[in-house]
Amino acid sequence: MNEMTLEVSGLTVCYPTEKGAIFPVKDVSLKVPAGSIVGIVGESGCGKSMTARAVMGLLRSPGKVTAGKVFLCGREITALPEKERRKLRGNEMSMIFQEPMTSLNPVMKVGKQVEEAIRLHTDCSREEAKRRTLELFREVEIPEAETRLSCYPHQLSGGLRQRVMIAMAMVCRPRLLIADEPTTALDVTVEAQILKLLEHLRDAGTSVLMISHNLGVIARVCDEVYVMYAGRVVEQASTERLFEQPLHPYSRGLFRSVRSLREGCETLETIPGVVPNLLRLPQGCSFSLRCPECGEKCEKTMPELLETEPGHAVRCFRAEGGEE
Amino acid sequence: MSGYLLEARNVTKLFPAAGKKKVHAVSDVSLQIREGETLGLVGESGCGKSTLGRLLIRLLAPTSGEVRFRGENITALKDSDFRRIRKEMQLVFQDPYASLDPRMTVRDLVAEPIETWRLCGSREEVTDRVRELLRAVNVPEEFLYRYPHQFSGGQRQRIGIARAIAADPSFIVCDEPVSALDVSVQNQILNLLRDLKTSRKLTYLFISHDLSVVRYLADRVCIMFLGKICEIGDTEEIYTRPRHPYTRFLLDAVPVPDPSVRGKEIRLLKGEPPSPADPPTGCRFRTRCPRATEKCAASEPELRYIGGVQAACYYAEEGPA
Ligand SMILES: Nc1ncnc2c1ncn2[C@@H]1O[C@H](COP(=O)(O)OP(=O)(O)OP(=O)(O)O)[C@@H](O)[C@H]1O
């Protein structure tokens, strides 16, 4: 039996806006098995980050979880009072973001920031916290760790800042790390280093939910992938399976849009149109407006997310029969 | 006449930095761009790509060296004499949100360069010209009197491009024009830029940190590291047979969407990038290079021809370390 680090079922997030309520996350279910890296892929506004924030209990008001449950290592956490949730964050689940600067204190030395996080979550002495900070810095492979402790965030490169954030997230060896586009702002050679580091953490017992718009990043580290579009999961499969045979027309469009490094071409494939406004979603399938295979039924009814075979689920009428 | 549309000769740009230091943003760069070609410029954050792009179109003045446009030294020109050339050179920015004045309508945004250069007579003529330009970049005409915030990122970038081509330039610097856009929209813009290049006989300097973007658009590619050119030449040739150790790291690091290569060891760059305010002696890549020897520390390798491309490395013939 595979133990689940994270299980999300039917998660729905509602935001009231002046022009009506929108649902940036709608009926999202996903699982992160212990010891794995699971990816969520999709374009901006598809609900990736909002899903992550809702799982963490970090939604910005007036956003609200209006339905669904979140289980962390088998324990339901959605109904816990805020005080309990806060205790979970940092202890059993933590999150890193695309831009580490937004979560680091610009006027405090980075070593000190990690030290304080340690002292907040444990009752160890100042000396002990110092020692552990240095250990963590070494573990996340910060070169010349000792001298880096007394740097301010702006004195570090983007890659080093992201390592500091990861050190901070790892203070209590959480069971789950949510990484929201952790390498998007980084150079490719630094990205390769950070991805390697995430794999080390996974091997050391922290499962990872990895959010990315980059299929290359997903292919490199993820075991399972969820494709999101307009707030919903539209496809889910193992990485191998999805890359071999994407079934949803949106997934297929994403894969066709990937640019090759190896060969040039005359014209790049595109997905026509743009991501729909959540206030003006079509009545049927959210992708119907851009879908090259859209039929009459697709315009009227929202398809269910159904398994076409064990471990591969798709939200598309065309794919249901398994036909190409 | 040199036969090149644009040429940089030993161009250097230093910026003042803290403690009397100088940031070596661009160091002794020489390159040539032929009429009608696209030169891709790649390298990591802070290596000097944008600075070089701005130097080439005289939005920045070099600390030393010169830039020639159609054989004429534009660095030496007085502002008043440069004006006639200014129109020939345009810039497309990365951020379609920040680069458009939010208080101006699309019509006025695109009309601005036409009016600045007095390319049309009456107001009607200008508006007709704007319509034509919007058609060229696939922005529906009925959006003429809308404001930038009413558009998606991709459409804003189209408007930015319409502005750049409005005065009929011959040379455009595209500085990360798709980095801020969604993947599916990036390709729409890249296709558009490629079409415009042919239909309007444009020459591009195309700056990107994304190697796949450059692979698609560039005839030749220039790879920079810390203000210096490492390697420059035919795109296909460099992507299949990189000569400079840094180019190899860069190409190897790009994550490919193929799970079957998962688990394959990727060679990771050691250490941290050196500071542009305090670049290493000798080869600027040597503190991170697996191949570096004493020779690399002692003196700086010059760009030299190896096969059809130029690379600046003493051991460029020797294959991966
Ligand atoms: N106006 C300026 N004053 C001082 N330093 C500057 C200035 N403009 C650029 N620099 C410095 O010059 C170096 C080159 O910067 P540049 O913006 O050209 O790099 P880039 O390759 O375009 O980077 P990116 O990929 O992040 O856009 C950097 O170290 C940068 O900090």
Ligand code: SF4
């Ligand atoms: S010159 Fe030396 S240090 Fe520079 S890239 Fe070549 S081998 Fe490496």
Ligand SMILES: [Mg+2]
């Ligand atoms: Mg730049």
